[in-house]
Amino acid sequence: MRKSRRTFMTITAGIASGLALSRIAFADEAKVSEADSTALALGYRIDAANADKTKYAKYAAGQVCRNCAFYQGKSNDAFAPCPIFGGKQVAAKGWCSAYNKKV
Structure with missing residues (x-):
């Protein structure tokens, strides 16, 4: 169970960071x-x-x-x-x- 929560948190943090960076890049391109x-x-x-x-x-x-x-x-x-x-x-x-x- 512990490993699943750690994996979930790691993936969630990675996705959130990627979305934030893509929004910044898109704003400049737009x-x-x-x-x-x-x-x-x-x-x-x-x-x-x-x-x-x-x-x-x-x-x-x-x-x-x-x-x-x-x-x-x-x-x-x-x-x-x-x-x-x-x-x-x-x-x-x-x-x-x-x-x-x-x-």
Whole structure:
């Protein structure tokens, strides 16, 4: 009986560690890159101040992902999922042409 409990605890600890590490790795990979094909098509910038104001005349100062209706994070999150990018994470201070002000 003792050996079974020890084996169970060892396996459980290994699985928990693996899940924690995979979550950290996945979070980094899930961020949208400006070079992503969807990001290029929508003019996504990690920093809204760098948005192409001539190509995207719709852009206005103060428009950032954090206050967009599509942003699925809390106001203090640096990155959060966005359905426009398939659930990948966008920068809170980013911008793209799909911007729609949160009501």
